[in-house]
Amino acid sequence: MKKKFKVLTLSAMLFALCSFAKAQQAKVYHVGVILQGRPYYDAINGLRDGLKELRLTEGKDFVLEIRDAKGDLKEVEEAARNFEHDKANMIYALTTSAVIAVKNVSSQLPIVFAVGSDPVARGLVQSFVKPGGRLTGIHFSATDLTGKRLEILKEMLPKARRVLTIYNPNNRAAAEATALARQAGKQFGVQVVERHATSVEELRQVLGALKTKEADAYFYISDAMVVGQAQVIIDTAKAKKLPTMFHERSLVTNGALASYGVGYHEVGRMSARYVQRILAGTSPKDLAVETVHKLELVFNLQTAREIGLTIPPNLLARADKVIR
Secondary structure, three states: OHHHHHHHHHHHHHHHHHHHHHHHHOOOEEEEEEEOOHHHHHHHHHHHHHHHHOOOOEOOOEEEEEEEOOOOHHHHHHHHHHHHHOOOOEEEEEOHHHHHHHHHHOOOOOEEEEEOOOOOOOOOOOOOOOOOOOEEEEEEOOHHHHHHHHHHHHHHOOOOOEEEEEEOOOOHHHHHHHHHHHHHHHHHOOEEEEEEOOOHHHHHHHHHOOOHHHOOEEEOOOOHHHHHOHHHHHHHHHHOOOOEEEOOHHHHHOOOOEEEEOOHHHHHHHHHHHHHHHHOOOOHHHOOOEEEOOOEEEEEHHHHHHOOOOOOHHHHHOOOEEEO
16 A cells, blocks of 8 residues: 555656646747837847747747837837736836836836937936846937938938928937937028927828928938838828938838938847846846947939939948949
């Protein structure tokens, strides 16, 4: 009887150990991803590549649960609440406005961000070196490059006098970028024609009412909602033979004339290390915020031909990439 009891006990222990081992092997981390439109998927591709470089396999080690808010901050808030309710392991969010919304409606989940404005000034972290809370991530220049972007546009279009921009005046980063654009415009002899849109619907209405002679070019101002509608802007501008200056290379690949700024793919790839370390147990407060310094100047010669524009050779010679 004692021997039978020992056998049963040993069998139970082995079963428990096997079950525990399987449970450990089956551990899959759930990462809630919140973005605001098609262009940001390039950052998600970069995130996937970065996690692969870190030897993490999608579907086996982690799952990315992507929620595209398409420029609607209410959708961002709902996605964040759902991720917290469903006990995701963490949230990865892109753009300052989205990260602020996620931070405000959640209270427990660690957050890795990718933002184009100063995360300290926006109240996301205490400092770059010591974030001090449940948020950390990647910072890249977007707003700060407004003046340089306008300077390049003027080089490309020496006769330009009026450039159109569309932004949400309630977006602090966009308002700051517009102020920088006005300041740079005075320096380069360019008037910034401002059109306000507080929603995707309003933005599309502004585009629908756009007159061919209203401006000499479209100039991007840092605004996540606008980026989410970038393809509509690009297509509308091309139809009206209007040159476009954006901030990110994937938009030029999709038909914009030019861009100057940081590549989203690299932003996502650099974010992977934060995701990996937090999933491994490191607290966000102990992970310093990193800044992306690599900038790219990109031109699309096919678009230039379609709208009847010749880009100066000296400007093309400085390009990091030319799409032909």
